[in-house]
Amino acid sequence: MATPPPTADWYRRFAELEAAGHSAVYEDWALGVAGDPAVLALIEALPFPKRQPNLILACARLLGAPEGGYVEFRHWLLDNWDAVAGQARVRMTQTNEARRCAALLPALARIDGPLALIELGASAGLCLYPDRYSYDLGGERIDPPTGPSPVLLSSDYSGPVPTVLPEVTWRAGSDLNPLDVGSTDDVRWLTTLIWPEQHERRERLSAAIQLVAADPPLLLRGDAIDTLDDLLARVPVGATPVVQTSGMLVYLPFESRMRLVERIRASGARWVSLEAVGALPTVRERLPEERPGAYVLGLDERPLAWVGPHGQFVEWIQGA
Ligand SMILES: C[S@@+](CC[C@H](N)C(=O)[O-])C[C@H]1O[C@@H](n2cnc3c(N)ncnc32)[C@H](O)[C@@H]1O
Structure with missing residues (x-):
């Protein structure tokens, strides 16, 4: 055959x-x-x-x-x-999943704020608003200080649950092709990227798009490596720069990915990653085991938790 x-x-x-x-x-x-x-x-x-x-x-x-x-x-x-x-x-696949914010919270909680979030590979930037959503984290509810958000993100948590949301005073990102939550065509593409039967995800996407459209993020067009310095230079004085990558490193060929890793390390910014297990070798080396289908939440290349690829669950890694 x-x-x-x-x-x-x-x-x-x-x-x-x-x-x-x-x-x-x-x-x-x-x-x-x-x-x-x-x-x-x-x-x-x-x-x-x-x-x-x-x-x-x-x-x-x-x-x-x-x-x-x-x-x-x-x-x-x-x-x-x-x-x-x-x-x-x-077109490119640019799935933007706000629920990943539920899985980013434990890493963001470990960084002294206020935070300036920089997302590389941001798509439409829905993951740049972890402070604006409400959460149900394994039954524990957290709301923004201003009150409940119209967007509720639910995630199954095992292990410690964050009790407060990060204070984000500035946010921006970049993408090879930034999507605009104000564009009908971009919204239609984001919606179509959700698989046919996943109605709950489509509802969440629509609610998150409305929330973000009221105060859209600054998104630069360009490669993550080429835009990082520009974004870092814009961080306001007094805010802690935090680079965020979620579900994007696999898009970079290995050599470019390693160049990006070097650039983030050299930048002095904190780095929160929510990536497939094989995407970051330094994180993979520090894992006690592998979990098929799970992503890893990392802070400065140290694994903290197993997470669902779309933020569906968070499970602390022993000793993290
Ligand atoms: C799967 S989406 C993830 C979007 C968002 N981070 C999230 O978690 O919902 C990956 C994004 O990375 C972007 N991307 C891929 N290669 C890139 C590169 N070299 N530089 C910047 N963005 C890139 C794609 O255009 C896409 O929008």
């Missing part, structure tokens, strides 16, 4: 390891693509990063692919491939 092309493996792994249990539609579509030479050939004509399952499936839905079974999806995809490929060429 011929070895399956890597794209088929990519789609099969996506179906089995990522979509299964979270989106029956994406699981079905990705498995269908993995076994479909005609569709694989179209996808493989795209540059490698643009073949990503999450990107192709979201572009198809953006253009109106029916959320039914694979046969119907395939028919639609073949009819609309040029438009889907056109979208994939100009």
Whole structure:
């Protein structure tokens, strides 16, 4: 039997390891693509990063692919491939999940404030507002000092629960392609990036977008490495600069990622990371074990807790 092309493996792994249990539609579509030479050939004509399952499936839905079974999806995809490929060429996956703030809190609580937050790979900047959301942390409620927020972020906590929110006096970020919460097109893309059955996430996204739109963040357009100094130079006197990276390091090829790590270390800023286990070697080396599917919350490259990739849970690492 011929070895399956890597794209088929990519789609099969996506179906089995990522979509299964979270989106029956994406699981079905990705498995269908993995076994479909005609569709694989179209996808493989795209540059490698643009073949990503999450990107192709979201572009198809953006253009109106029916959320039914694979046969119907395939028919639609073949009819609309040029438009889907056109979208994939100009878009990136930029999922912005406000609930990650619930998982960032324990690290932020360990830094003396007031804080100046700098998020690299910020997407639309929804994770720059940890002080403006309300939280249900394993049954413990925390609200901003001004009162309950219209956005409630729930996370299952095991271990100590922060009792106050960080004082954030300044916030800004950068992204290769910053998304604007005031743009209909950007909001539609952010919404489409959420998988079909994840209605709760779509509601949270919409509420967070409204909150952020009332006071949008400064977001610079550019590579994380190239924009870091500019952002640091803008930090107001008296605030502690905190670099925040969440779900973004994997986007950087290893060498660029290590260059970014060096630059953050040399900057003297504190660094809060919420990343996949393999994304930061120094954090990985300090882990007592690995947890399949979990991300790691780190402070200055020291692991503090296992966390759900979207902030669904926080579990303290022993001795952290
Ligand atoms: C999955 S999103 C995460 C967004 C946000 N940090 C969050 O946790 O919700 C990753 C973001 O990183 C951005 N990105 C990827 N490579 C980048 C780079 N080299 N420099 C700056 N941003 C980058 C992408 O455009 C995307 O918006």
